[in-house]
Amino acid sequence: MKLIAQSENIENFSSNNYIYVDKTEYLYNLINNYERVFFSRPRRFGKSLTLNSIRTLFEKGVDPYFKGTWIYDKWNQDRYPVLHFSFLKYPTTNVKEFNHSICQTLRDFASCLNISSYTDDAKFTNLIRNIFSAMPYEMKIVVLIDEYDCQLSANINNPKLYEEFRLLLRDLYAVLKGEKHIKFLAVTGVTRLKDVSIFSVGSDIKDLSYHHAYSKMIGFTRDEIKKYYFDYLKIGVSCVENKSLETVTNDDVELFIDKIAENYNGYCFDEFCENKVFSTYSVNNFLQDIVQKRKVVFGDYWYDVGGIPSILKNYMESHDIDLKKFLSSEIEVNYDDFMNPTSLLDINENVLMYQTGYLTLKSEINRPFRIKLGTANKEVSSALSSLLCEKFFNSDAVSAYFDAGEVLKKGSADDIISHLNSVLASIPYDKYPIENEPILRALILMYLTGLKLDVRAEQENSKGRSDILVNFDTRRVILELKFSETGRDVDSLLKDAVAQIQSREYGVENLGDRELIQIACVFDASKDKRKITLFSVVDR
Template sequence: SDICIRSFKRKYYCYKVLVVLIDEYDAPLTSCLNDRTLFNEVRGFLSEFYALLKANDEAIRFLFITGITKFNKASIFSELNNLVDISLNPQFGSLLGYTHEEVEMYFNSYISRASTALNLSKEDLLTTLTKQYYGFCFEVTARQKVFSPWSLLNFFASPSLGFCDYWFESGRRPSVLLEYVKSHTIRDPREYGREKTISLASLSGSSDLENLSDIGLLTQAGYLTIKAVEYGNTVFLDYPNLEVKRAMAQLYTELLLKGKVAGQVGAGNIVQVLRNGDPEEVFHTLNRLFTAIDYQNYPVTDEASVRAFIQVYLAGAGLDPKVERHNAHGRSDLEVKVGVRLWVFELKTAHEGKGADTALQEAIDQLTSRRYGEQDAAEKLERVALVFSLSERRFLRWTAVSKT
């Protein structure tokens, strides 16, 4: 309530003195998404709470509310109808992160210390930091991008550890996202690398429990960010940086393996296998991984899904795989650089009407005639043809293809 101060003239003056900060207003709701009855009870309780704030707004000097999921305002904030949504306002685009200019101005001494610790020039350090932690955009012009404060501060605290992934540690696995990845279209690993768009109205609007948008939810949770807005209403989205891209890949892999990580199914050493240059061990490691995928709603149904699962597996292991990389002769299925080695994989499927040996020869011919990987100045080029059986759900053939 108001604090009234009695003046010397015995008059009363009332001042707005309360500052109310509510962080993650939606947490009580997202924690009970699987219990509709409890969800409605919690929503009713929150609605009463916000109605109480509105009834006493003369005592509130400032009210700031944050959250991940934008639930329908009418069902929660029906009484508190004087809120101003600043989520996509360009005026506040840099509110929740550090701009490049701010990092160089306020963290110069930390940049110098990190450069020394990692034996990198300041320019190279900032370039890597940008790829790793930059790229979040929270406004509709798509001009202002920022660094993740949590990740950047953790890096500066211990730069000798290198460019670690801190995204999951910051609590970026909200239950609402986990539940929706399990049951909606984004559970398909082919969605991982596809271009994503959403209407501006859908992104900025609120939703009921029944019609939460998969893409909108990923954006609100920070896994996707605004890259461009075209035609006035079409928002193009992508992963903001390598850290988040890997985090999403890890999430996909765990869902495909029913909560297990690659190391628990004997496929946790893929980076070292690729670094050592052993294509036969790559073949066996991939088979252990694919064999571990849960048979219910088995997602590997064609060549594209084979490639997509390998892509999320490699990305989740900390690598940066590229799919359908173009050169003058065609486009390779999948490429990934590990140390001094550039790996190029050409994938084929054996199925009814096409045997494994025929598919393998097709892959070999493509690697040879289209000269995949030769456009790069890699110290060591490793090209591998792989054939996956859709019926047996494992790789049947492989061969290394030398540069001609």
Template sequence: MDNLMRKLPIGIQTFEDIRRKNYLYVDKTALVWRMANLGKPYFLSRPRRFGKSLLLSTFKAYFEGKKELFEGLAIEKMETEWNEYPVLHLDLNAEKYDKPEKLKEILSSHLTQWEIQYGKGMDENTLSRRFEGIIRRAYEQTGSQVAVLIDEYDKPLLQAISQPKLLDDYRQTLKAFYGVLKSADPYLHFVFLTGVTKFAQVSVFSDLNQLNDISLDYSYATLCGITREELAATFEPEIATFGQRNQQSPEEVVAAMERNYDGYHFHPNGEGVFNPFSVLNAFSKLEISNYWFQTGTPTFLVELLQKSEYDLRTLLDGIEAPASSFTEYRMNANNPIPLIYQSGYLTIKDYDKEFQNYLLAFPNDEVRYGFINFLVPYYTPMKNNDQGFYIGKFVQELRSGDYESFLTRLEAFFADIPYELNDRTERHYQVIFYLVFKLMGQFTEAEVRSTRGRADAVVKTPKYIYVFEFKLKGTAEEALKQIDEKGYLIPYQSDQREVIKIGVEFSPESRNLSRWLVER
């Protein structure tokens, strides 16, 4: 088939549509069969736009016995019976949950549709009683146990996360509703809940203690997302077309995709996966861009970061954390890491078996620079539309060796900080330095550190290597002395480029650069 006629399933979340209308499909059905035949109640946490809805739609078609949809796929050789089961598919993704009644309305709407099919009991006057009655009658009327599929179980909770009263109301509603899945167990053949976040206090994970959380299981690490092998096998024509459009070899195309969209790991030893939404969009539009990050603004994450006063510098460089601290989000804990990880902005990069600590970091460049660019307006005077101007000028000046203009521009940058942002802690200004240099890393080799074992920032350009040390409580002379005494220049002694040392002092009174000294 001509690759220009191949249909990419961007925004298509229905398995039956993909198969009947000849969209490309990355075959995950071997894992679908494994789950369906080796267990019963499951929970899976994955970031948004990672294919959770399509996965549940695939299970729906499988449990409805639609064998014809699976022709040519891995499951065709694995399944021999193709039994049909009643399926209750609840999708909480589409609604805006801004009032207590919104959640109850959408739950009631789904229940009403199922009651049209299976009937309603006279004494079923609550959401949970109606749900339990439907499950029982579906079993009794069909003679088969029921498959329950719940998509984005946590969407109401995430939307209400900054409104404690509304959040508690949603939590109580869902506690009773999801609790039915335990009491109705004899009537259930399969239960699968998906979401972004595992909320520790919701009873689906306390009362429903038999639920198998496979979010970090090695066997299901590639259940959502696209592996490197799947990318090469499924999208060979798209890789060729992308390469022709961008003057790149197939190997260079895959390397660019890896830098920008790969790197998600859902088990320390599991295979990494690409972000499927960004991959599909890049092949469709024939260019690299921040497709996934542009689809949603994680404002609730920034609110959590600001409330917790979390040191962003440790977050941006990668952090170590035990599994217990990032796999469950506790609303009363001063820890934003679980939501940041589960939302897809951090991923597993390494694991220390001895101490059972995970290293979490940004998965790829799309997330790294998308997240930093999003944070900048909350910490600096830069708005989204002028970040490119500032950063571009900063980089150009250092490339040309004009460090005086760079420092003068940085001084003017701090002078533009609004008054309401000025009354901040020392850490706030350290974070601003940090964000500026991190953004420069998109265009030049810029490293910025939060530890004292290395210089505050190092910028490498084709002709120069700049070693910066900033003193918020000290002098420019002390900054230069520290560069020498701590041996910050040692890693660059064999480099052919000119090394320039810059010591900068920052005045707490003026909240700006006060003076700097340069040694070449």
């Protein structure tokens, strides 16, 4: 059985018998149809492997690294030197050191090509010009720039340093624009910003971030997972169903992929909102864990590897987050805000969350209509809730509340309501007042989702929708919430909540042999209360 790769270097795949999900048809079309391209994707999605594959094709050709792939007998490009900038390796807090690092990359590149007749310079933009001028007239090279926005995202809270790096990057692309020695140029990053001139009027770089034809180039499709990881999927089914590998059927595998999809699928980078992909990092680590541990656990791999991206963490330290925008499964943003963000310093928060992978497309991109965004899957929903919890709840207080799962799973109604009141009390009321029932529901949902519980908001059955439903193996908890602004109508609101649960039979759908506990509760928002003051367990 082939191994799951832990490398971003395509040359290691054949020598180590790694699984390579064949994306070479996309690379072939990309290189043959365009001369200069840009594409953005969240971290840990395979941007670096994509650029490394392009580098290997141009520098070394297809043999032996691409043997057995689509491109193997079709690649007919000459070999070209590759100038590869990986901005993740360059300093993020010192402009002079950043400039020095790029200069050293350029000098090393020139040395490898035996180009020595150029005039050295301490400024990298001048050095690039000088090296290009010293190249033979007919010489062509390939330029690859990985994570171009690394220095910008690291300085989102430092406007002065951000501006210094922005000007350097603007100058870099000004030098590269139209350069006759460049055969092919590819740039990747997490964000796409107008203020570095890549996407400004007159730019010769084609932005393919949302291009339908390349929307599956980075990320795994369902068919790819089944084709390349079939042995791993069979082991997963064997663990879950306690079956021998020989008795695992194709239908079993399809159902198992359905479960994987709930957790790791749903990312959309397609202008028509048709094609969706799985997180490559999450799928690889999930399947690898199955083989190593012989146990199926849907972990938060994408989030756990790096926690909150520094770009988002820094943004949240200096910007307010509007909770009301996260009250529904779909968030709407203006077309121009989505397609033409100017700077990280003033980017729309929802666009930033899309570009960093916390939200994904839920509608097609069509001027001038608003664009819908939402969470992609359980893993990212849990990560987003954890992210927002750090913003809305007192972190010191919430750290003591991580037994919520046990409280809801085994505790009484008194225990559950007491626990939720403690959590709600940790919210700085002056900054984030609980003004209505939707905000109350969103905060509770955010907290429970952030703890990776199986929680649903407005779960629908044939008679209505419950506010909050939490599933465990042996119990299901229903919370029907009512909100009182003054506290004068709490008794009548409680009666309404009880009657609603009874008449609409919240939580009885697909209950199985679980215990069902239905709790009607009223939040009193008056200044001397600000908590759930009344609740009642509904008898079935």
